[in-house]
Each structure stands twice: as C-alpha cells, then as structure tokens.
Amino acid sequence: MTPSPRPDLDLAALQERVTGRVHRPGEAGYTGLATPWNLAVATSPAAVVEVVSADDVSEALLFAAANGLPVAVQSTGHGIASDLDGALLIHTGRLDECTVHPEGWARVGAGVRWARLLAEAAPHGLAGPVGSAPDVGVVGYTTGGGIGPLARTWGAASDRVRAFDVVTGDGMVRRATAVDEPDLFWGLRGGKGALGVVTAVELDLVPQAEVYGGALYVDGAHAAAMLHTWREWCRGLPPEATTSVALLNLPEGVPGVPPPLAGRFTVAVRFVWTGDHGRGAELFTPLRAVAEPIIDMVGPMPFAQIGMVHADPVDPLPASEYNHLLRDLPAELVDALLEVAGPGTSSPQLMVEIRQLGGALAKEPAVPSAVCHRDAAYCLELVGVLVPPLAEALAAHARVVAEVVAPWDTGGVLPNFGAHAGAGGVARCYDDVTLARLTELAERYDPARLLRIGQVPPRTPAGVPAVTSPDVAVAAVAEAPATTADEEPTAQG
Template sequence: MSEATLTDDIDLLRSQVSEVILPGEPAYDAARATWNLSVDQHPAVVVVTRSPEEVSAAVRFAELKNLGVAVQATGHGTKLPADNALLLITAMRGVRVDPETHTAWVGAGTKWKAVLEEAQKHGLAPLLGSSSDVGAVGFTLGGGMGWLARKYGLACDSVLSFEMVDITGRIMQLSPGSNPALFWAMRGGGGAGLGVVTSMEIQLYPVSTVYAGNLLYPPEMAHEVMARWAEWVQDVPEELTSAVVIMNFPPLPIVPPELQGKSFVMVRGCYCGDVGRGEELIDSWRAWRRPLMDFFHDMPFVQSDMISQDPVDPIPVGITGAWMREITHEAIDAIIRYTLPQGGPPTLLFAEIRHAGGAISRVGADEAAFSHRHHPFSLEMVGIIPTPEAHEHFLEHTEGLRAEIAPCLPGDVYINFLEGEEARRRTPSAFSNESYQRLKRLKAAMDPENTFRYGLDIPPLI
C-alpha cells in the first residue's frame, strides 16, 4: 500500500483514537519498540487506543486499508513482528477491585503491579506471574503460571469475563453465559487471533502474607540439589509452588556484588498457607545442607517480585521451554552441562524447572483452551541475545539440550515460555489436537482472512 493511500483517511482516524503515529514522525521509533530489544518491527502505522470504541475504530480502519492488525500492550510476548501492519497499542490502563466479591476489572495495557497493589489493600491477590511488570491481559491469554498456581490455578482459570473487539469492530462480552465458545478460546488460547481483548474481570484470592524466597547452593552441588528437589516436590502441599534453577548472574551493576558473575543452583518458591508450615518445609533443606545464601522469609505478597527478581528494563532476550513428564538423573546432567559455563561465557542466563500440578491439573478441556495440564514440570530457558548471531546460537544451544533430554519431554510446550518465530512454529504443540482444531474453526468463523495474524499461528480451518 502506498503512503498516499494509507494517509487518505488518516485525519478521520486521528479524530477517533488517542494517537496515530506514522513512519518518519518523531514518536515512531519509541511507539514501535517492544520490551524485548531483539525485536525490530516496522509497522505501517501505530495506533494508541484508550477505550474499546477506539480499538473498534482502529480495527475498522485496518480492514478498510487491507492492513493486518498486530496487538501490543506492554511489549512483552511479541510473536511475529508487525511489519507493514497496523500496530494497535492497547493503553486502557486501569483496575477496579471489588472487595466484597473478591473480583477485579482490569483494562488491557495494565501491568500486574497495579492490580496486585490495589488487591493487596484488601488482603487479596491476583494470579500474576513471576514479574508484576508484565501486562496482565497478555499474560492471562497465554495461560499464566505464577507463584500461586498449584493452589489456585492459572491466571486464565481466574477469568470471569472478557470484553473483546472483533474484526468488524463490534464490542463483545465473553463469559460462560455469553459467547461461551470465544470465552473458552481466550482462556489460555493466546488470544487465538480472534479479536482484541480490551478488558477482563478476574477472581481474586485471600492471600496477603506468604513464606517465599530462594536458597542458593554452589554450582558443584547442582546435581544433588536438583535430584533432591525432584523427589521432594512429590509430596509437598498445593500451597507450595516451587522451582529449581541454575542461574548464571551476569557481571552487571544491577546485580548485587556478592552475586555478580557467579553461578548457583537455587531452590525457590512461595508457600501461601500458614507461614509456620512454610518455614518447616524449607527448614528441611536447611537441615539437609546449609545454603550459601538464604533469602526465604515471610513477606507481604505485594513483594512477590523478590522471588524471581526478573529484569524490568528492556533487554534483548531469548526465551524457550518445554513441558517435562519426569526428571531423570541423565536429564539433570544435561541441563547442568548446557547451563553452567563450560570454559567461556554461558549461553543461558538460567534454566528453571517449575513444579506444576495441583489446581492447574483440575480444569477440564471444555473449560479452557489451555492444554497439557497433566504434565508435572515446565522447563524454561532464558538467554541474553544482543545480536542475530547470538540469537541463532541460543536457539541451536537450547534445541541441543531438548534433544538430549528428549526421553523426559512429551513434545508439548507452554506458550508463554516461547517468543518470536519459535512460538509460531510450535503453536500446535501448545494445545491438544482437539483444542487446536477447535481454535482453527473459531478462527475461520471470526477472522477468515487472518487479519489478526501476528500472534500465535492459528490459521482459519479451511
């Protein structure tokens, strides 16, 4: 499409939405940026929206101009770069908590931090992930496994309703009683390219104080610690969601001096029941081997970012993962070898195995599109990728690790632990075959021309 053709109706669009930014304008580079600095996208136009009506106007404009629509809120979780598309920024930031019903309304573009802080004023908690700096709606659409997951389930399981704008610009309400098929798809379907979610209503839970943190052991103990953790979690209560991590702290000023440039094997987690019982569980580790550093303590859940301490500032990052059916000694050895430095700078920043199960596994396939709930463990691998060559090496390295531990992998993925082209290529592996076909049928009904094609790869079923 020529620039003249695109700009023919641009004044009308500017009158209908908060902000329209074209290539060459001063704000364009900031507007097209994502949190993951490895993504370099060049949309035909960027539209910032602050209401469902503005989203509707932007979608209708895209249809008029035959533009694909890429939806972005905080810039996390980018799949296909929005090249030559209408990049729709959902900036409907806001949260309203109802302490009587233990629910919250959350606008698209709102980060979990705002939801968490407002909910905690009433002793309540949302099912956020390891970082409150991530957008609440996008995280939830992909499933959302956080530190309360084994007790209360995934973020998508807490959703009571969504508001969505479809390809025609129609504003729709999705719930078990209104458009139930679409409600099912949005609960863990990654958005499924069916429309633009503008807000959601979620259930909150009575969590105010937790026993949480990290135990740091030396890297030479990695096999011992990982093997003990894999056995230990078989009998822990659902109030505990935990992980075992091999971490290579970078030699950067943002890292505490005692950790800079060092590697550790870490046991981390969050116990959301009685604090004394949580302390007893972690005391079993202290009695087994004294950690080098012990950061477990009782804390207000509003401080839950302290558990994973995920970075907040934008960085070029590679993320990949896989569900695991078991953890063998051979798999542990491979993960250690691929993660700890082997005579040079490490490829991975960390490899983390999270314990799933509990409430996650008790939601039926007819209730939500999210699949593979029966797997007990999820592996995430993260690396810093400052160049395309580093990104390619990261992908080759992590694929090599997956190949070595293949006997422990069912071949399924958790879509929130994938980025970019890999997320699109492996989209079918994020769902059961039945759910994937169901999503494709919905896609054919809601967006047959695949206008919303910049997220997961869910093509219309022909």
C-alpha cells in the same frame, strides 16, 4: 528500522475516526510505542494506533480490514516475538481502568500491569494469580493462560476470569462470559490474541495478604546436590506449594544483579507457600540443609512483593527463549542436564530453569478453557541474552538441551513462555482438538483474518505443507511476524 509511510494509507481519515492518537512512521511517539520489551526484535508497523476505548479498537480493526492490513496488539510489549512489517499495531497501554472490589474481584483494562493491581488489592487483603514478573500486563498474561509462582495452588490465571470485554476481529464490541458468548469465553482463556482485542478483564481475587516464600541461592559447586534434593523433595509437596529451581550465569556490571551472585555460577531455589508460615519453614528445611546459602530470602512476605521470588528483569533486553514441557524429571534427566548446562560446561544460557507444575493446574476448571498441557509435570525454560558473541552459541546450545530432554519432552509448550508465533510454534501450544476449535472460532470472529499474525494459524492453504516436525516448528517461530498480546518477559511464568 523505521519504515517509510505508505502513501496509499489514509491515516488522517483513521485519526478522524478515533479519539486516541495515530502515530505514523517517523513521528515522535511511534518508535517508543512500536518497540517491544525484547530488544532483539526490530519492529516496523505501518502505523500505531494508541487507543483509549473499545470504540477506538473497533475503528482501527475496520480500517485495517478496508486496507488489507494485518493487525497486532501490544500494551507493555512483552508479547511481540518478531517483526510487524506492514501491520497496524493497536497499542492498548492507555486502557488503564483498575477497580478492586473488596468482596473479592477486580476489573482491569488492557493497559494495567500486575504490579498496580496487586498494590491496589493489598489494602483489602486480596491477591491475584500473577506471574513471576508483576511488570507484565494483566490481560496479555491471562489470555495466555497465566502460569505463575502460585500455579500449583491457584491454577491458571485464566481459570479465575469472570468476563472479558473484547473487540473481535470483525470489529464488533462484545462481552464474553460463561453464559454470554461462551465459545468466545472459552477461546479467550488460553488462546492469546487469535479472536480479538481484549480491552478489559474481570477476574476473581484471593484472600491472601502474605505468603511464606522467596529464593535461596547457593554456589554452583552444589548444583548436583541441590537439583537432586529438589527433585525428590518436589514429589511430596502438597498443592499449597509452588516451586522452581534455576541454574544461573548472572553477569557482572548489570543493574539489578546482587553483587554476591554476579560473575559466578549459582543455583536458585524458588518457593511459595500459601499456608501457615511455620509449616512452610518446616517444609523448606531439606533445601536449606543442602549447602550454606549465598543469599536466603525465603520467609514471610507481603503478597504485593511476590516479584522478589523470581526477581525477573524489568528493563528491556535482547533475549532468546526456549521452552519444553516434561512428563517427568527422573534422576538420569537431572544428570544429563547438568552435563550440558551445569557448572564447568560453559553454558551460554543466562538461566536454565525447571518449574514444577501439577497441583491445581492439573485440574480442569469448572468452565473449560483453551488452556492445554495440564498433564505436564515440569516446565523447562532456557533464557539467554542475544549479544555477541553469544547469539549463535545460544541456539546451538538450545539444540543440545532439546536432544537431552527429548525422551521426556511432551512436545508441547506454554503460550506465555518464549516466542511461539507462526503455524508450527503455535501448534505446539495446543492439542489437536483445541487447535481445531480455536481455528474455527478465529474464522468465525475474524473472517478477514486481520489477526493472522496472532496465536492461531489459518487453515493450511492447498499446496502448502503443514508444519509438523519440531525442527520446522522452530524455524517457523524464528520467521513469524508476531504474537498479539503481552506475554511474560524473559524468565517469566
């Protein structure tokens, strides 16, 4: 729903102060920029500022402070979790600088997507710590930590950051590195949009022209055999391998769904190996032996085609997501998940995915960051499409799955997986020490709390109970205004 323009806001004055474009409700361009990737979310910001420089961002933040407006940020729209009613939305899509240095690093603006960076890095034999969907923004993904299809080998994307250009909530243009503004550098790597608006990031690339990887699909009749084989196989994998398994209910008649997979229950095993191709093929042999594949796409591939491994949706859709981090994946948990989400269970979820973590991700980087939950062994992700009559069934089924995994659930979640805005949801993204430090930094760099609809809650006001229970946290997520940087789209990592 398009809101009515606020007569007390002098948006003409803001337009005079920025080089970019200020889009008012009802004007051409407003709806397109304000609409998030998740079509289940209806947004209604007071205005959208399409910035073209860090100075534009600063002016927008100062205007918001003078007018008591909360601020949200988006580029590709993958990070918006709920309504932006009354907020000033800073759109960074035109910050499109992308420079690849052949010696092994890149500088990219907040409007650049991973697909572009990978394409420009490929001629130099370089790759980046991308997520499972190259269509998301580099900056938003990286500020959320960035856990992708090579996380066990390369760690979190934020571990490879050299520097950020950022405009903090106080309107100051800053550069954050391990030496300059080290507190800010710590918080921007994993803290999402709580401290400011990142306009550019510099990060190390990796010499990796090709990988051995892809996805293997089998019929759902082999779900139990495949999940149990995958579980055992994971326990012996070296860190050069990153893998996930997914139970899929892909509908017919949807663009992008391969006909052999449409309208049936299938199981997908994803695999990326960064070492010798022959060794990768040898390692993958036990999975190929489980059943005759419907599709076998596992083999050598150019790194720039890494998005084919997960084949996540590119086009916007109305999505629901639920995320759990697991301490372990014993056989009894696999059986329990199959009982509630396997073939013949009428699970409404489009996908139930288990990603193996560990490896390089479990190690603290040389320069500490706000990325938490590195000790989790697996990530469980539920993805559904919010269309009638599935909407209510998705939430009810997610509660059933939550009960099943509860004995192995760490209680944490990853910032880039699902919609974790609001005090309760955000608290699950961080341990107590990290959350306290992020909150302190937010109060230092954003004293007016302009980014209060960001990823870190303010200190709990007197008389307001803190959100502590998972049930209350889920409710808080459902009612929260928004996140402030691009997350992964549905089924991303």
